[in-house]
Amino acid sequence: MKTKLLIKLSLIMDKMGIASEISKIEGETNEEIAKKILGILISKIYRAEDEIYELISEFKNISLDDAKEVDIIPIIQELIVNTDVKSFLKLQ
DSSP states (O other): OOOOHHHHHHHHHHHHHHHHHHOOOOOOOHHHHHHHHHHHHHHHGGGHHHHHHHHHHHTTOHHHHHHHTTTTTHHHHHHHHHHHHHHHHHHH
C-alpha cells in the first residue's frame, strides 16, 4: 500500500478517535474481528467524512465525486483484509 494511503488512514483513525479501540479488538476468526472493526468504523465515520472520501478516491483510483457515491461497506472490508492495513492496525 502506498505511503500516502497509510498516512491518510492514520489521520482518519486519529480524527475518528478509534486507534485505541481497534488495537484492543480480539476475536477467534478474521471475520469476527472484521465485524467488530466495521462496527467501530461505522459508528464514528462522520468525524472524518472528507478524509474518507479522499481515501476511497485514492484507494480505488476514482474521482472524489465517484468516491462519494460508492458502496462503502465492501471497500471497508477490502481495506480490513489488506495485508498492509492489518500490519498497520497492529502497530496502532
